[in-house]
Amino acid sequence: MLIIDSHQDLAWNMLTYGRDYTRSAKETRRIEAGTTTPERNGDSIVGWPEYQQGRVAVVFSTLFATPARKKETGDILVYTDAGTAHRLYRDQIDVYRKLADSHPDKFRLISSTPELDSVIEHWSRPELDPSGHPVGLIYLMEGADGIRSPHELSEWWDLGLRMIGLAWAGTRYCGGTSDPGPLTNEGRQLISAMADYNFILDLSHMDEAAAYESLDRYEGPLMVTHANCAALMRGSETNRHLPDDVIHGLIERDGVIGVIPLNTFLKVGWMRRNGSRREEVQLDALIAHIDHICQLAGNSKHAAIGSDFDGGFGLQSIPLEMDSIADLQLIAKKLMERGYSETDAENVLGGNWLRFLSRNLPS
Numbered sequence: 001m002l003i004i005d006s007h008q009d010l011a012w013n014m015l016t017y018g019r020d021y022t023r024s025a026k027e028t029r030r031i032e033a034g035t036t037t038p039e040r041n042g043d044s045i046v047g048w049p050e051y052q053q054g055r056v057a058v059v060f061s062t063l064f065a066t067p068a069r070k071k072e073t074g075d076i077l078v079y080t081d082a083g084t085a086h087r088l089y090r091d092q093i094d095v096y097r098k099l100a101d102s103h104p105d106k107f108r109l110i111s112s113t114p115e116l117d118s119v120i121e122h123w124s125r126p127e128l129d130p131s132g133h134p135v136g137l138i139y140l141m142e143g144a145d146g147i148r149s150p151h152e153l154s155e156w157w158d159l160g161l162r163m164i165g166l167a168w169a170g171t172r173y174c175g176g177t178s179d180p181g182p183l184t185n186e187g188r189q190l191i192s193a194m195a196d197y198n199f200i201l202d203l204s205h206m207d208e209a210a211a212y213e214s215l216d217r218y219e220g221p222l223m224v225t226h227a228n229c230a231a232l233m234r235g236s237e238t239n240r241h242l243p244d245d246v247i248h249g250l251i252e253r254d255g256v257i258g259v260i261p262l263n264t265f266l267k268v269g270w271m272r273r274n275g276s277r278r279e280e281v282q283l284d285a286l287i288a289h290i291d292h293i294c295q296l297a298g299n300s301k302h303a304a305i306g307s308d309f310d311g312g313f314g315l316q317s318i319p320l321e322m323d324s325i326a327d328l329q330l331i332a333k334k335l336m337e338r339g340y341s342e343t344d345a346e347n348v349l350g351g352n353w354l355r356f357l358s359r360n361l362p363s
């Protein structure tokens with residue numbers, strides 16, 4: 001089964017920690033042993049050999065920077081104003097371009113359906129397995145502060161950007177994680193302009209109020225690249241998880257939701273920095289979130305995977321059975337043990353994102 005993973009902060013890790021994703025995760029761990037990186041960001045779980053092993057064919061790769069008021073020790077991609085955010089996101093596009101240009105056998109940029117089809121076609125040819133397949137990267141902007149005005153959307157479109165999330169923390173466009181609030185007037189103007197291009201809007205990190213309003217108002221395609229279900233996280237004091245009403249709204253709009261195998265988002269109160277142990281969270285906890293979305297939908301066509309791997313956490317903070325991105329394949333096995341069909345498992349691993357992208361990327 002092919003995997004499409006809807007969230008990885010590759011450029012952020014490359015620029016912040018010097019990670020080289022052409023290497024294996026194991027090699028990165030060996031190189032970083034004895035540095036401060038594993039303490040700050042966890043041991044790496046992502047690398048090209050593991051993409052091959054786990055048949056991860058396409059990754060939504062983020063453009064991300066931290067607003068200065070949320071800066072933590074070691075953050076270097078930090079902005080105080082839209083101009084700086086803009087430059088930091090553009091730098092990350094350059095990072096992805098350079099990665100794909102220098103390793104065309106390993107990474108390819110995708111911004112249209114023919115480019116998507118060509119990557120998927122490559123992965124469906126077993127005779128090419130020994131030398132490996134190129135991993136398709138689709139840019140995903142996480143937190144839209146780097147878009148200085150709606151007029152700039154044509155420039156981002158020409159650069160190949162197709163997917164935009166307005167929030168991380170709150171931005172000047174909308175309420176976000178730990179910053180409750182609806183869309184702002186600037187946010188309303190931005191999504192109205194985004195619809196003209198058919199940009200895909202990512203509701204991840206949006207506060208409920210902003211998410212509801214976007215579901216009502218946005219005329220283009222909607223998705224959630226990385227979030228879990230609030231109904232299974234009662235007692236966690238955050239607006240980061242998805243209320244059932246938002247999940248229902250997305251299902252009605254034919255959206256897809258990528259769930260995150262991060263222990264903090266699977267067990268209320270689990271925190272690496274407070275000494276929580278890996279043994280406390282197993283993969284079943286993630287399957288419960290997938291199952292919750294499938295139960296609300298009445299089918300397996302809306303749940304998917306958005307690992308968020310290496311995005312501020314690593315090996316120390318993922319379910320016990322997993323060692324790297326290759327182990328996302330275990331999700332299929334677990335789903336089938338639970339009575340899901342092979343087709344259902346294929347939908348969750350990659351089929352749902354594949355159909356969503358085929359519908360919504362330009363041809």
Ligand SMILES: [Zn+2]
Pocket residue numbers: 142204205226308
């Ligand atoms: Zn995020």
